[in-house]
Amino acid sequence: MSIYLDYNATTPMRPEVLDAMKPYFDSHFGNAGSVHSRGREAKRALEEARETIASALGVREKEAVVFVSGGTEGDNLAIKGVAWAARERGRHIVTSAVEHRAVIGACRALEQQGFEVTYLPIDAEGLIDPETVERSLRADTTLISLMHANNETGVIFPIAEIGQLTRERGIVFHTDAVQTFGRLPVNVETHGADLLTLSGHKIYGPKGIGALYVRPGTRIVPQIHGGEQEQGARAGTENVAAAIGMACAVKIALESMPTEHYRLRTLRDRLETGILGRITGTRRNGDQDRRLPNTSNISFHGVREDSLMAALDLEGVEVSAGAACASGAPESSYVLQAMGRRPEIDGGGIRFSLGAATTEAEIERVIDLLPGVVERVRTATLQGAGVRVRA
Numbered sequence: 001m002s003i004y005l006d007y008n009a010t011t012p013m014r015p016e017v018l019d020a021m022k023p024y025f026d027s028h029f030g031n032a033g034s035v036h037s038r039g040r041e042a043k044r045a046l047e048e049a050r051e052t053i054a055s056a057l058g059v060r061e062k063e064a065v066v067f068v069s070g071g072t073e074g075d076n077l078a079i080k081g082v083a084w085a086a087r088e089r090g091r092h093i094v095t096s097a098v099e100h101r102a103v104i105g106a107c108r109a110l111e112q113q114g115f116e117v118t119y120l121p122i123d124a125e126g127l128i129d130p131e132t133v134e135r136s137l138r139a140d141t142t143l144i145s146l147m148h149a150n151n152e153t154g155v156i157f158p159i160a161e162i163g164q165l166t167r168e169r170g171i172v173f174h175t176d177a178v179q180t181f182g183r184l185p186v187n188v189e190t191h192g193a194d195l196l197t198l199s200g201h202k203i204y205g206p207k208g209i210g211a212l213y214v215r216p217g218t219r220i221v222p223q224i225h226g227g228e229q230e231q232g233a234r235a236g237t238e239n240v241a242a243a244i245g246m247a248c249a250v251k252i253a254l255e256s257m258p259t260e261h262y263r264l265r266t267l268r269d270r271l272e273t274g275i276l277g278r279i280t281g282t283r284r285n286g287d288q289d290r291r292l293p294n295t296s297n298i299s300f301h302g303v304r305e306d307s308l309m310a311a312l313d314l315e316g317v318e319v320s321a322g323a324a325c326a327s328g329a330p331e332s333s334y335v336l337q338a339m340g341r342r343p344e345i346d347g348g349g350i351r352f353s354l355g356a357a358t359t360e361a362e363i364e365r366v367i368d369l370l371p372g373v374v375e376r377v378r379t380a381t382l383q384g385a386g387v388r389v390r391a
């Protein structure tokens with residue numbers, strides 16, 4: 001059996017989630033926009049799902065939750081939606097250099113359309129300084145988009161402080177909480193977020209569904225045009241089954257968070273100490289404390305991340321390395337580069353992300369296995385270099 005340690009990439013759907021969804025593919029297949037009984041039944045279920053997600057985020061008005069197709073669409077709708085809605089007031093957006101590609105990509109697209117974007121740096125531990133954020137603000141800044149926690153390192157940003165800053169200045173604040181929901185408390189009031197993105201498949205829900213919280217009164221321009229679904233913010237027949245699946249996953253994530261947080265942190269720390277203690281030339285990437293409980297990112301000197309990932313895969317251990325670009329070819333991580341890591345010197349970063357099915361036995365197995373695998377990859381890398389030198 002393989003050992004899956006890539007829960008930040010995606011999670012398996014819980015059986016309860018599938019059970020909750022099934023009727024909506026079958027007997028309850030109605031279109032939530034239809035006015036007959038079957039349609040109204042679908043609409044009722046959709047609105048219940050919306051309410052569950054709203055209340056999980058500390059939101060009273062369920063209409064503030066907009067169902068979208070996932071984290072990527074949620075981020076795009078938040079950023080492009082606010083940028084265009086506020087364009088008469090200003091065209092400057094602030095974000096960080098280590099956001100998920102969904103955010104960076106949306107910002108780059110806006111730059112092509114005459115908006116200006118500041119990509120803030122982070123420090124060697126992956127943290128952002130609220131003062132740096134404050135200094136970047138201008139009279140024409142309309143939006144700040146900063147993630148709650150980084151998907152590669154797990155480092156947590158001080159978003160409540162940033163939320164406070166934006167409130168004082170009347171700037172809209174978006175946070176991508178795709179990696180934090182179910183792992184840390186997420187509450188739009190505590191964080192001062194005007195917009196917040198969630199994704200279903202990161203919390204043991206289905207793929208292809210997400211939610212964007214939009215604070216009532218925050219203007220966004222829809223990015224998909226058509227019908228008046230989702231309070232006019234997102235056209236298209238709603239994916240009722242997926243929304244119900246996501247709401248079910250949200251409920252379970254909240255219930256299991258207190259115990260899972262501690263359990264995963266203990267396992268993660270055991271894994272990290274085991275690796276750093278047993279393998280020379282290793283280095284943790286990301287602040288020790290201000291980090292997601294399930295995530296560990298480690299650089300291995302003299303090893304390319306894609307080679308180590310492939311070698312581990314052959315041993316039945318599934319982890320993630322850097323960021324895979326659209327072609328599938330590995331690229332060294334822009335997140336680690338922003339932390340000042342040099343892949344040629346520090347080695348590539350491997351992300352171990354633990355989740356619901358991770359056991360102590362699996363962690364011990366990885367600790368036992370990894371030194372030999374790293375040794376083999378290091379030797380092969382040196383030999384490879386030697387062959388090239390002789391040729």
Ligand SMILES: Cc1ncc(COP(=O)(O)O)c(C=O)c1O
Nearest residue numbers: 070071072100102151178179199
């Ligand atoms: C921080 C973050 N934001 C956004 C996304 C995109 O979410 P989705 O896969 O639902 O489009 C991801 C997924 O990796 C993520 O980790």
